[in-house]
Amino acid sequence: MRIALLPGHAQEREGSSMCCGHFKGYGEWCLATWYIPLLAKGLRELGYDVVRTQRTDAGGTTPSYSAKAANAVGADLALEFHFNSASPAANGTEVMYWHASATGKVFAWQLAQRVAGLLGTQLHGDGALAVPTPDNRGTEAFRKSRMPFFMVEVCFAGSNETDCQLFTQALLSGEWERRMPGIIDRCIREVYTNN
Ligand SMILES: [Zn+2]
Known part of the structure; x- marks a missing residue:
């Protein structure tokens, strides 16, 4: 199975930035670009064909370029x-999936549960967020991709200090890179490959 790993957003349009701690001010793109190679290495060791790509590889910075990059x-x-x-009160982990996919919903929920377990965060809502969302966030990435596509919203590290500290801790301790490949693998095996 070939897995594409993408950082959200783009260097010139970073999205949110970490609100406190060691990585304060680091944007979504920047942080993900740093840890994705570590996750890729772990997933390759588990036997996956991993390709790193990003929106700008397909020529733009909006979500439809995520789909183009993953398709390519x-x-x-x-x-x-x-x-x-969001507001400082909002917190938790959620994974976004295309609304029409029942399997995608299960995968998103399983992944959100396990990421929350790793970090010690709560779930945001029930952990699985159907796209299109009411604010239409990211929709084109899901609409135009030809494979199951997910956005992992790790937590509210851009606005909630507790979430930001939990994510920071997982990154600095190495738990994120140590445990995320196995978590992704387990979700894939349970939901997509049935073994
Ligand atoms: Zn984002």
């Missing part, structure tokens, strides 16, 4: 990594 590398599954920002 022939991915069977695509994960784009983000973190959220």
Whole structure:
């Protein structure tokens, strides 16, 4: 199985930035670009064909270029990594999936559960967020991709200090890179490959 790993957004349009701690001011794109190679290495060791790509590889910075980039590398599954920002009270982990996919919903929920377990965060809502969302966030990435496509909203590290500290801790301790490949693998095996 070929997995595409993408950072959310783009260097010139970073999205949210970490609100506190060691990585304060680091944007979504920047942080994901740093840790994605670590996740790719772990997933390759588990036998996956991993391709790193991003929106600008397909020529733009908006979500439809995420789909184009993932389509261009022939991915069977695509994960784009983000973190959220809203009011300081909002918190938790969620994974976004295309609304019409019942399987995608299960995968999103399983992944959100396990990411929350790794970080010690709560789930935002029930953890699986159907796209299109009411604010139409990211829709074109899901509409135009030809494979199951997910946005992992790790937590509200852009606006909630507790979430930001939990994510920071997982990154600095190495838990994120150590455990995320196995978590992704387990979700894939349970939901897509049935083994
Ligand atoms: Zn984002």
